[in-house]
Amino acid sequence: MIRYSTVDSKNKREIVLLKSSPCIWGKCSFCDYIDDNDLDINKNIYLNKTILKNVTGKYNSLEVINSGSCFELPKETLTDIKYxxxxxxxxxxxxxxxxxxxxxxxxxKSLFNIPIIFKCGIESFDNDFRNTFLNKGAIFSSPQEVAKYFKSICLLVGIKGQTKDIIKRDIEYLLKYFEYGCVNVFIENSTNIKRDENLVNWFYENFSFLQNERNIEVLWNNTDFGVG
Structure with missing residues (x-):
C-alpha cells in the first residue's frame, strides 16, 4: 500500500493516505475501501506518524485522505497534521x-486555522441512483444545498445501472455549483457492482474536456493520485 505521493499537475499538492476508525456510514454498495480502516487506535496513530514524516511542504498544500471521513482520524493524528x-x-x-x-x-476550520477544501463523495445527484442503488446515505434536495457545505465533490461514473442522462446532469451540476471536483471512473473491486464499459467509453468521448478544466480532476484509475 502506497500512502504518500504528490499530485504534480492540477492543484499541486502532497497527498497522504492515513488509517482511521471505521467509516460512520460504511454501507455503500460499491465500496471496499473501508477495509483499510482499523479499530486499533494506537496502531493507526503510529502508522500515521510515519506517513506524515514524508511531507516536505514542496507545494504548500496537503491532501489528507482515509477510508472514511477526516472526523474518524485519531485526535493525536489531527495534532500531528497540524504540527x-x-x-x-x-x-x-x-x-x-x-x-x-x-x-x-x-x-x-477552527483547529487548523488555514484554508480547507472539504471534499464530499456525492457520487451522483440522482437521488434514486445515489441512495437506493449505491446506498450512499446522503439525503439532500439539490446541488445548491450541497454547495452550502462543500466546495468540492466527487462523482462516480461508469456503473451498470447508471444512465447517460444521469451523468450529463451530474457533470452539469458539478461545473455550475462547485469550485472543485473529482470524477472517479469506476474500477471493479470485491463488491457486486459492475463496470459498464460502453458507458465509460461514451464518457471518455464526451467528457474528456474535463481534463482541461482547472479545478476538475478525472481519475481513470483509482490510484491516479499515486496512493492506494
Missing amino acids: VSTSKNIKKLFFESHWLYRNRLHEF
Missing part, C-alpha cells in the same frame, strides 16, 4: 468528509 502543516508551511489543506458530518466542518 506538520505549521512546520512545513502548508497554506491549504484538503480533507474528505461524508455528508453526515456536514454540520461539523467548522471544527476543523
Whole structure:
C-alpha cells in the first residue's frame, strides 16, 4: 500500500493516505475501501506518524485522505497534521468528509486555522441512483444545498445501472455549483457492482474536456493520485 505521493499537475499538492476508525456510514454498495480502516487506535496513530514524516511542504498544500471521513482520524493524528502543516508551511489543506458530518466542518476550520477544501463523495445527484442503488446515505434536495457545505465533490461514473442522462446532469451540476471536483471512473473491486464499459467509453468521448478544466480532476484509475 502506497500512502504518500504528490499530485504534480492540477492543484499541486502532497497527498497522504492515513488509517482511521471505521467509516460512520460504511454501507455503500460499491465500496471496499473501508477495509483499510482499523479499530486499533494506537496502531493507526503510529502508522500515521510515519506517513506524515514524508511531507516536505514542496507545494504548500496537503491532501489528507482515509477510508472514511477526516472526523474518524485519531485526535493525536489531527495534532500531528497540524504540527506538520505549521512546520512545513502548508497554506491549504484538503480533507474528505461524508455528508453526515456536514454540520461539523467548522471544527476543523477552527483547529487548523488555514484554508480547507472539504471534499464530499456525492457520487451522483440522482437521488434514486445515489441512495437506493449505491446506498450512499446522503439525503439532500439539490446541488445548491450541497454547495452550502462543500466546495468540492466527487462523482462516480461508469456503473451498470447508471444512465447517460444521469451523468450529463451530474457533470452539469458539478461545473455550475462547485469550485472543485473529482470524477472517479469506476474500477471493479470485491463488491457486486459492475463496470459498464460502453458507458465509460461514451464518457471518455464526451467528457474528456474535463481534463482541461482547472479545478476538475478525472481519475481513470483509482490510484491516479499515486496512493492506494
